[in-house]
Amino acid sequence: MRRAAASEDVEIERLLKEEIERQCTTIQLIASENFTSPAVLRATASVLTNKYAEGYPGRRYYGGNAVVDQVEELARERAKALFHAEHANLQPHAGASANLAAYMALIQPGDTVLAMRLDQGGHLTHGSPVSITGQTYRFVAYGVTPATQDGSGERIDLDQLRDLAKKERPQLIVAGTTAYSRIIDPVPYREIADEVGAKFMFDAAHPAGLIAGGVHPSPVGIADVVTFTTHKTLRGPRGGAILCGTDLARSVDSAVFPGLQGGPLEHVIAAKAVAFFEASQPEFADYAAQVVLNAKALAAGLADQGFRLLSGGTENHQVLVDLRSFDPDLTGKQAQESLDRAGITCNRNQIPDDPRSPFVTSGLRLGTPAETTAGMGEAEMAEIARLIGTVLRSPEDDKVRAEVRAEVRDLCGRFSPYGAPDATGNYSGAPRCPAG
Ligand SMILES: Cc1ncc(COP(=O)(O)O)c(C=O)c1O
Numbered sequence: 001m002r003r004a005a006a007s008e009d010v011e012i013e014r015l016l017k018e019e020i021e022r023q024c025t026t027i028q029l030i031a032s033e034n035f036t037s038p039a040v041l042r043a044t045a046s047v048l049t050n051k052y053a054e055g056y057p058g059r060r061y062y063g064g065n066a067v068v069d070q071v072e073e074l075a076r077e078r079a080k081a082l083f084h085a086e087h088a089n090l091q092p093h094a095g096a097s098a099n100l101a102a103y104m105a106l107i108q109p110g111d112t113v114l115a116m117r118l119d120q121g122g123h124l125t126h127g128s129p130v131s132i133t134g135q136t137y138r139f140v141a142y143g144v145t146p147a148t149q150d151g152s153g154e155r156i157d158l159d160q161l162r163d164l165a166k167k168e169r170p171q172l173i174v175a176g177t178t179a180y181s182r183i184i185d186p187v188p189y190r191e192i193a194d195e196v197g198a199k200f201m202f203d204a205a206h207p208a209g210l211i212a213g214g215v216h217p218s219p220v221g222i223a224d225v226v227t228f229t230t231h232k233t234l235r236g237p238r239g240g241a242i243l244c245g246t247d248l249a250r251s252v253d254s255a256v257f258p259g260l261q262g263g264p265l266e267h268v269i270a271a272k273a274v275a276f277f278e279a280s281q282p283e284f285a286d287y288a289a290q291v292v293l294n295a296k297a298l299a300a301g302l303a304d305q306g307f308r309l310l311s312g313g314t315e316n317h318q319v320l321v322d323l324r325s326f327d328p329d330l331t332g333k334q335a336q337e338s339l340d341r342a343g344i345t346c347n348r349n350q351i352p353d354d355p356r357s358p359f360v361t362s363g364l365r366l367g368t369p370a371e372t373t374a375g376m377g378e379a380e381m382a383e384i385a386r387l388i389g390t391v392l393r394s395p396e397d398d399k400v401r402a403e404v405r406a407e408v409r410d411l412c413g414r415f416s417p418y419g420a421p422d423a424t425g426n427y428s429g430a431p432r433c434p435a436g
Helices: 010-025 038-044 066-083 095-106 132-136 158-168 186-196 208-212 246-260 266-279 282-304 332-341 369-373 378-393 398-414
Strands: 087-089 112-116 138-142 172-175 199-203 225-229 240-244 318-322 347-349 363-367
Touching: 010 398, 038 266, 066 087, 066 208, 066 240, 066 266, 087 246, 095 132, 095 199, 095 225, 095 240, 095 246, 112 158, 138 158, 158 186, 172 186, 186 199, 208 282, 240 246, 282 318, 282 363, 282 369, 282 378, 332 347, 332 363, 332 378, 332 398, 378 398
Parallel strands: 112 138, 112 172, 172 199, 199 225
Antiparallel strands: 087 240, 225 240, 318 363, 347 363
16 A cells, blocks of 8 residues: 655644744743754654564563664663763653652552642642542642742742651652742752651652753752653653662662553654753753743843742742732733733743632743743843733733734744744754754
8 A cells, every 4th residue: 555655644744834833933931841953853753663662671572672772771871871860761751651650669559748739839740639649649738938028938848848747757758840930959858758767759850951951959869769851941852751779770660661651652762862962062051051041031021020920030940920910800821822822932820829720820930941942042031021011911902912923023033943944934944052
């Protein structure tokens, strides 16, 4: 049977073109997204996707793995070298599956776990009742300190964590957040875990690239297990990973396969290897530092526009905005949709003790990893803050949105992640990022 050439699939070809145009002509401020390099894209699109490789290098259940074994071994060695870890498992398909595998390796169903509450910045896989994690283990939530006028509040409440640990005697304490703009120091977590005989897992999904780039402290060697995603600040393909000591290597590996998954995605593991290589280059440290400088500039610009920032600012790649003081009637949902129509992409987010539902919310989460990769700096962040203020002062005004859309188009034209389109509308340029 003759197979249709890829170019004959006109619907998907058209949608791929539309999506790259969207990414190159609108501003990407979703804190968990980035623009991968052409080398990462190439590996993700490679023939490795054809190969079944259940098992681990040297111990596979199918034949024909001579090349794939080298790919996965190289990826593991690069991950270990980058993060100074004794063992790496790169097979988790996503951050959620990495977390589930870590729980399986560390604790038993019904055990007690302390983790950050969802509306305080935690993740669904940290025990939400709608997640299998919350249905399998007994999660008890800790949160952040109350907001203060001077911005010194809304930090992880370590006193509350210690009190809860003493009261609940958990088997596991989880650090890590999805919406939190401060550095997370793993040391006090380790101390509290040791005080109550708990294990300690650090979910570094968000700061993995900042840790690799040396601008945030590393939890490796302090936490028993570190999980992370490869597609956020680390700028690799969509996927998950687990780091641990040699003592836990067997438990982690068997939790991933055969515990949770079947065949690994070797094309994605190859792309993870590329990302680890890129993150080990000196330029990546410059990139990570610039991500944080850009977030600080974006935060300062938004504060000037009259927005209240959670915790008063940022030390990482995120800025969390409480919309209520800017406009008590403006919801996160409305703000996100209005900005979307002006060409500024971000996501609504609950703020601590949010009176609105997770679908509506009173906050926005903005991040700088993607546009820093595209080459934007602090001046552009100040510009973007001004554009956000302009749109959200008149969220339903089509004329304002059209004017901002034109400015966004101009800005993105100067900082396109994949160059300019050719005559046929294809973008083939490389990202302008320092390590691109
Ligand atoms: C802290 C944290 N853990 C885990 C995940 C899950 O990652 P994934 O979406 O790849 O399953 C995320 C994703 O946003 C996250 O922020």
